[in-house]
Amino acid sequence: xxDPGRTAIxxxxxxxxxxxxxxxxxxxxxxxxxxxxxxxxxxxxGSKESLFNAVADFSEAAEQLLxxxxxxxxxxxxxxxxxxxxxxxxxxxxRVVFAAPSGDERALIREHFRDQVTAAxxxxxxxxxxxLRAELITAQLLGLGAAMAISKTGTTxxxxxxxxxxxxxxxxxxxxx
Amino acid sequence: xxDPGRTAIxxxxxxxxxxxxxxxxxxxxxxxxxxxxxxxxxxxxGSKESLFNAVADFSEAAEQLLxxxxxxxxxxxxxxxxxxxxxxxxxxxxRVVFAAPSGDERALIREHFRDQVTAAxxxxxxxxxxxLRAELITAQLLGLGAAMAISKTGTTxxxxxxxxxxxxxxxxxxxxx
Numbered sequence: 001x002x003d004p005g006r007t008a009i010x011x012x013x014x015x016x017x018x019x020x021x022x023x024x025x026x027x028x029x030x031x032x033x034x035x036x037x038x039x040x041x042x043x044x045x046g047s048k049e050s051l052f053n054a055v056a057d058f059s060e061a062a063e064q065l066l067x068x069x070x071x072x073x074x075x076x077x078x079x080x081x082x083x084x085x086x087x088x089x090x091x092x093x094x095r096v097v098f099a100a101p102s103g104d105e106r107a108l109i110r111e112h113f114r115d116q117v118t119a120a121x122x123x124x125x126x127x128x129x130x131x132l133r134a135e136l137i138t139a140q141l142l143g144l145g146a147a148m149a150i151s152k153t154g155t156t157x158x159x160x161x162x163x164x165x166x167x168x169x170x171x172x173x174x175x176x177x
Numbered sequence: 178x179x180d181p182g183r184t185a186i187x188x189x190x191x192x193x194x195x196x197x198x199x200x201x202x203x204x205x206x207x208x209x210x211x212x213x214x215x216x217x218x219x220x221x222x223g224s225k226e227s228l229f230n231a232v233a234d235f236s237e238a239a240e241q242l243l244x245x246x247x248x249x250x251x252x253x254x255x256x257x258x259x260x261x262x263x264x265x266x267x268x269x270x271x272r273v274v275f276a277a278p279s280g281d282e283r284a285l286i287r288e289h290f291r292d293q294v295t296a297a298x299x300x301x302x303x304x305x306x307x308x309l310r311a312e313l314i315t316a317q318l319l320g321l322g323a324a325m326a327i328s329k330t331g332t333t334x335x336x337x338x339x340x341x342x343x344x345x346x347x348x349x350x351x352x353x354x
Contacts, residue, residue, distance in 0.1 A: 019196060097274055097323045110327050129344065132332045135324055136345050139333070143320020146274045147312055150287050154295075155309045156316070167306065168313050171348020 006044050007088055008034040010054070013045075014090075017055045018098035022105035027051070056109045058116040061092040065141070066120055073124065074137075074173030075165045081141055082161040085148050093117065093138070094145040113138075125176060133175040140172050183221050184265055185211040187231070190222075191267075194232045195275035199282035204228070233286045235293040238269040242318070243297055250301065251314075251350030252342045258318055259338040262325050270294065270315070271322040290315075302353060310352040317349050 012033035016025045027048055031038040045051040064084070068076030084092050099109040122134035144164075147156050156164060189210035193202045204225055208215040222228040241261070245253030261269050276286040299311035321341075324333050333341060 094274075096327055097271075100326045102329075114328065114331070129336075129340065132336050132340070133344060135328070135331055135333045136321070136341070139320040139324035139345070140317055140348065141320070142323040143316040143318065144313070146319040146323060147316035149277045150273055151291065151312070152279075154291070154312055156312045159306075159309050163306065163309070164313070167310060167352060168316070170351060171317065174347060175344060 003044075005034075005036050005040055007090065009036060009041050009044060009051075011090055013041075013051050014055050014095040015098070017052050018095045018106065018109065022052060025052075052105070055095065056112050058093070058096075058112050062117045062120045065092065065117070066124065070124060070176055073176050074171075075169040077137075077141060077172060078144065078165045078169045079161055081144055082148070082164055085145070086161070091145040091149060093142055094149055097142060097146065127177060137172055137175050140168070144168060180221075182211075182213050182217055184267065186213060186218050186221060186228075188267055190218075190228050191232050191272040192275070194229050195272045195283065195286065199229060202229075229282070232272065233289050235270070235273075235289050239294045239297045242269065242294070243301065247301060247353055250353050251348075252346040254314075254318060254349060255321065255342045255346045256338055258321055259325070259341055262322070263338070268322040268326060270319055271326055274319055274323065304354055314349055314352050317345070321345060 009030065012030045016030050016033065025048065027038045027041050030051070031041055034041075041051065045054055064080050065077045066073070067080075081092055084090065093113070096109055096113040099106040118131075118134050118138050121137050122130050125133055144156075147154070151157060186207065189207045193207050193210065202225065204215045204218050207228070208218055211218075218228065222231055241257050242254045243250070244257075258269055261267065270290070273286055273290040276283040295308075295311050295315050298314050299307050302310055321333075324331070328334060
């Protein structure tokens, strides 16, 4: 079940920790952005540090994206990403893109993405260029998330998830072997 | 020819205008980030407004990405994106993802992206779901840009552009007909 307060906090926290250095982020600022009290953040997530850890953790996203046999993995990943956004208004992965700046704690968000998502896809692949193919699979998933994030009223936002999967999954599936 | 000062200004300006509301951006801040004088920005780009317009304009990027016949368009777009980043340290498209926040001038960056890039791909397509396919083509290009942006030392960053194209272009090309 989705708790709207918790989702709003998570959305605001992802934005804050991805866009700003750790030291610049405050629970008060996240609370204001999420339109909740700082006390509700503490209730759901505990300290600033544990909230950052929740933002930097992709293990649950990876588990959801990869919960399918190899033959269906591309389609499953696309549907999971689209349906998660439709249901929760959140993207499973895109925060790593916003955490691109170097030289501070945001490196941890990128490292977890690599270790928990990219490496998990790589572990499912055999043959040549497994690591490169895994990066390109996550690239396709990040791109789909990006397209949905920048065009909340675009054709992709309105399309049937199965139609999106029909068109987008084969390119991912082609990299899975 | 690449002018390192001009490239540094453009990189800093893209970051500033994508991440902050227009009113919060200053030429002085961009100059500091780019490690140049504000006078050099004025010399290259004129006013803050014209610098914003340069950031919000994707017409040159679209022209480069689309400069190939339909049969080779997927591969050409991938190679153009990868080679542009290798040569200039800049992505042709990714700034639109950072300009995702709503409610201010950044909407113009997203609108130009849609009108200049997505629509230009859509105009090259025939058959069902042309608009959706065009959005999914740009999604794949944004994803590749994102993967290169978040992992400057990853496998994709080091791979031969032709190998990347071998793996990544077919998924794009499958949407072009």
